[in-house]
Amino acid sequence: MSDTKRILGIDPGSRLTGFGVLDYRGDSPTYVTSGTVKSADGGFADRLRQIYEAVNSIVDEYRPDIVVIESVFMHRNASSALKLGHARAAALCATFGYDLEVYEYAPREIKQAVVGTGAATKEQVQHMVVSILQLDGTPAADAADALATALCHGTQRRLRARLGSGNRIAGTA
Amino acid sequence: MSDTKRILGIDPGSRLTGFGVLDYRGDSPTYVTSGTVKSADGGFADRLRQIYEAVNSIVDEYRPDIVVIESVFMHRNASSALKLGHARAAALCATFGYDLEVYEYAPREIKQAVVGTGAATKEQVQHMVVSILQLDGTPAADAADALATALCHGTQRRLRARLGSGNRIAGTA
Numbered sequence: 001m002s003d004t005k006r007i008l009g010i011d012p013g014s015r016l017t018g019f020g021v022l023d024y025r026g027d028s029p030t031y032v033t034s035g036t037v038k039s040a041d042g043g044f045a046d047r048l049r050q051i052y053e054a055v056n057s058i059v060d061e062y063r064p065d066i067v068v069i070e071s072v073f074m075h076r077n078a079s080s081a082l083k084l085g086h087a088r089a090a091a092l093c094a095t096f097g098y099d100l101e102v103y104e105y106a107p108r109e110i111k112q113a114v115v116g117t118g119a120a121t122k123e124q125v126q127h128m129v130v131s132i133l134q135l136d137g138t139p140a141a142d143a144a145d146a147l148a149t150a151l152c153h154g155t156q157r158r159l160r161a162r163l164g165s166g167n168r169i170a171g172t173a
Numbered sequence: 174m175s176d177t178k179r180i181l182g183i184d185p186g187s188r189l190t191g192f193g194v195l196d197y198r199g200d201s202p203t204y205v206t207s208g209t210v211k212s213a214d215g216g217f218a219d220r221l222r223q224i225y226e227a228v229n230s231i232v233d234e235y236r237p238d239i240v241v242i243e244s245v246f247m248h249r250n251a252s253s254a255l256k257l258g259h260a261r262a263a264a265l266c267a268t269f270g271y272d273l274e275v276y277e278y279a280p281r282e283i284k285q286a287v288v289g290t291g292a293a294t295k296e297q298v299q300h301m302v303v304s305i306l307q308l309d310g311t312p313a314a315d316a317a318d319a320l321a322t323a324l325c326h327g328t329q330r331r332l333r334a335r336l337g338s339g340n341r342i343a344g345t346a
Contacts, residue, residue: 045265045275052266080256082245085258092218092259093225093266102218 006032009014010055010063011142012088015040018142019064022133022150028153031133033060035144039087048090048098067095068153070145071104074171098108105152109146113152113172175194178330179205181237181268182323184230185261188213190224190316194235195306195323204306206237207316210338211338221263228267239328240268241326244319260290278325283318 004025011018020034060069069091072084095102107116114132115124126144129135132151139147146160177198182269184191184213194209212223232240242264287305288297299317302308305324309319312320 036293045277048265049269052269064191072255078251082254082258085255086262086265089221089259089262090266092221093263094227104218169260 005066006062006064007066007068007150008059008062009146009148009153010067010069010091011145012051012084012091013142013150014044014047014083014087014153017055017087017091017141018056018140018144018146019058019062019077020139020143020147020150021058022147022154024154024157027158029133029151031135034139034147036140038170043084044086047167048086050092051087051090055091056097057081059095059098063098066101066103068103068105070110070133070149071106088100103153103156105149105156107129110148110152113155114148116138137169174323174327179231179235180239180241180323180326181235182209182321182326183205183240183242183264184318185224185242185264186315187217187220187256187260189315190228190260190264191313191317191319192228193312193320193323194231195318195320195327197327197330199250200327200331202324203322204308204320207312207320209313209315212260215323217259220310221259224260224263228264229270232271232273236271237273237274238263239274239276239326241276241278241322243283243322244271244279246306252323258303276329278322278329283325286328 004023009020009026017037017039019037021032025034037054038053038081041049069088072088084147111120111125112118122141125148126138126141129144129147130138133147144168177196180195181196182193190210190212192210194205195202197207210224210227212220223230242261247259284293285291286297287301295314298321299311299314302317302320306320334341
């Protein structure tokens with residue numbers, strides 16, 4: 001198993017946070033799990049706590065080597081940006097107790113890597129995730145985005161091994 | 174000690190996070206500690222980790238009953254809002270492992286409570302914090318803001334005991 005890297009992809013949101021776990025042996029991804037964390041109830045701090053605790057449980061159960069998270073595109077709306085920033089930070093903080101590498105990619109990079117165009121629709125992302133990972137069913141949109149985030153990193157790792165670039169934002173390895 | 178409530182005030186920022194700890198016995202605050210967490214080095218996720226780990230250490234060492242944090246005023250700038258949202262969430266997440274009450278107040282509420290006007294300057298806040306807590310020196314601006322946040326909650330608790338209102342955003346007690 002030492003040449004298998006487990007990647008956790010996260011698509012953060014203040015009400016729905018998608019997650020997806022893939023095992024990479026070399027260039028080849030295998031689906032492990034995916035899903036959506038709902039954090040719709042309670043006050044804002046309670047919702048952050050739900051994201052934090054859920055991502056913490058996922059990391060604790062699946063023990064990924066690498067966490068990959070969507071970076072945030074600039075919202076026109078400062079209030080939305082603030083909420084999304086909180087949610088994204090809660091997901092990141094939940095991984096800090098583990099010694100993981102953390103990477104980020106912009107949504108358009110993820111779509112480009114998985115669909116071949118940075119302007120892909122959510123349905124196109126879902127379709128390609130199902131096709132690449134040979135899934136029996138279609139994951140919910142946020143889970144599919146999280147799987148696409150993990151797939152994007154898998155592709156980038158391969159390229160980076162050749163080109164020596166990346167989006168590493170934290171971690172020791 | 175059972176009638177003493179320990180309050181941790183936090184003034185979050187992506188580069189400087191102020192903190193201040195006060196003990197309230199009834200209406201009377203006693204200064205415990207204050208300071209500033211610097212998180213200027215490294216990538217953005219590393220800076221979040223510094224805030225998260227520093228606030229975690231403060232909570233672990235001082236064991237407050239209550240955490241009070243500044244709410245975020247609407248930035249004109251979505252990029253600043255996003256960074257501040259991340260920093261604030263990292264500080265909040267660092268308290269989630271403890272069973273604390275969490276409250277928030279807007280900057281103008283804090284200034285109103287401590288200085289008597291919501292338009293107070295940083296210097297006025299520092300001056301009143303020194304005066305109310307009878308400090309020998311003047312805390313740095315972010316530490317003074319954090320102490321003011323804790324003082325604001327102390328005042329509001331007293332009012333709330335009479336009026337039954339508040340800004341509770343999380344916690345069980």
